[in-house]
Amino acid sequence: MSSSSKLSFTASSPLTSSKGLPSSIAFTSHKNPSTRIPARSAVFTPPSSLQSRAAPCFCNPVSARKGRTFSARASLSATMATGVKEVLPPALTSTSDPPPVFDGTTRLYISYTCPFAQRVWITRNCKGLQDQIKLVPIDLQDRPAWYKEKVNPGNKVPSLEHNNEVKVESLDLIKYIEENFEGPSLLPDDPVKREFAEELYSYMDTFTKSVFGTFRGEGDDKAAAAFDELEKALSKFDDGPFFLGQFSLVDIAYAPFIERFGPYLLEVKKINITEGRPKLASWIEEMEKNEAYTQTRSDPKELMEKYKKRFGGSL
Numbered sequence: 001m002s003s004s005s006k007l008s009f010t011a012s013s014p015l016t017s018s019k020g021l022p023s024s025i026a027f028t029s030h031k032n033p034s035t036r037i038p039a040r041s042a043v044f045t046p047p048s049s050l051q052s053r054a055a056p057c058f059c060n061p062v063s064a065r066k067g068r069t070f071s072a073r074a075s076l077s078a079t080m081a082t083g084v085k086e087v088l089p090p091a092l093t094s095t096s097d098p099p100p101v102f103d104g105t106t107r108l109y110i111s112y113t114c115p116f117a118q119r120v121w122i123t124r125n126c127k128g129l130q131d132q133i134k135l136v137p138i139d140l141q142d143r144p145a146w147y148k149e150k151v152n153p154g155n156k157v158p159s160l161e162h163n164n165e166v167k168v169e170s171l172d173l174i175k176y177i178e179e180n181f182e183g184p185s186l187l188p189d190d191p192v193k194r195e196f197a198e199e200l201y202s203y204m205d206t207f208t209k210s211v212f213g214t215f216r217g218e219g220d221d222k223a224a225a226a227f228d229e230l231e232k233a234l235s236k237f238d239d240g241p242f243f244l245g246q247f248s249l250v251d252i253a254y255a256p257f258i259e260r261f262g263p264y265l266l267e268v269k270k271i272n273i274t275e276g277r278p279k280l281a282s283w284i285e286e287m288e289k290n291e292a293y294t295q296t297r298s299d300p301k302e303l304m305e306k307y308k309k310r311f312g313g314s315l
């Protein structure tokens with residue numbers, strides 16, 4: 001890894017090694033493509049100080065029930081329950097009519113299996129914007145011609161149609177949604193943390209390329225080094241188990257990729273990404289509790305098959 005791609009971590013506490021936790025990286029999924037209906041969480045009304053006009057319910061029911069004191073940000077920590085039972089629409093194909101584009105509706109065009117689109121979908125859910133941002137899933141294998149003509153000339157997902165404009169690029173979109181829509185804040189005010197968020201967004205490319213290198217048989221050390229960087233990043237702030245301490249857009253940016261890489265590395269390369277990486281193990285565990293995220297997960301078997309097709313399924 002080149003020095004320019006390295007992150008300037010300063011671990012706040014030394015890492016202790018732990019046993020590998022294979023089960024913790026086998027992300028469970030709500031997804032059976034035929035029934036994309038996420039389970040509803042227990043209905044819970046947050047204290048008024050935590051309520052957002054747009055977010056139906058996003059706080060931690062357990063903490064609240066126990067009467068613990070927690071800030072609005074702390075309520076976002078890991079158990080961000082959406083309280084929204086969303087029936088996901090079928091993906092549009094080459095024979096589907098286009099939606100009435102630029103009619104004032106805000107639409108998020110995604111593919112159910114695209115990790116880039118998933119970032120934006122998670123952000124929308126975390127901010128409780130299910131009613132404000134309509135999901136429009138596209139079947140990329142049988143893409144409607146109108147998508148390129150009317151929505152995104154780049155013909156990729158995700159795209160966000162908002163205020164008569166179409167915006168693209170997942171990292172830009174998650175920031176755009178954070179800045180332009182209501183809902184709980186997904187970025188801390190602390191400038192040090194914001195700067196680190198930018199570093200972690202920049203590292204994303206190196207991270208994925210390194211892991212794909214291992215997928216392609218260029219050596220297990222590539223993925224190991226990439227996950228070591230994440231472990232160090234997760235050690236930087238000690239006010240929570242997430243990249244910036246508390247849950248943020250950075251966790252959202254990484255989650256779809258870790259969700260895919262962990263199981264593939266375990267099954268095909270026999271590499272357990274949580275082995276000796278306790279911070280990563282607890283990050284995964286915490287993310288598992290975040291309904292706004294788990295509702296967006298693809299069927300792990302479907303993802304595994306896709307990756308095996310692309311990179312091969314044997315050692």
Ligand SMILES: N[C@@H](CCC(=O)N[C@@H](CS)C(=O)NCC(=O)O)C(=O)O
Nearest residue numbers: 114115116155156157158169170171
């Ligand atoms: N850099 C883009 C990448 C988006 C992307 O590559 N999307 C893929 C699906 S995962 C896509 O639309 N591919 C269709 C194509 O390339 O034709 C982002 O972050 O939004």
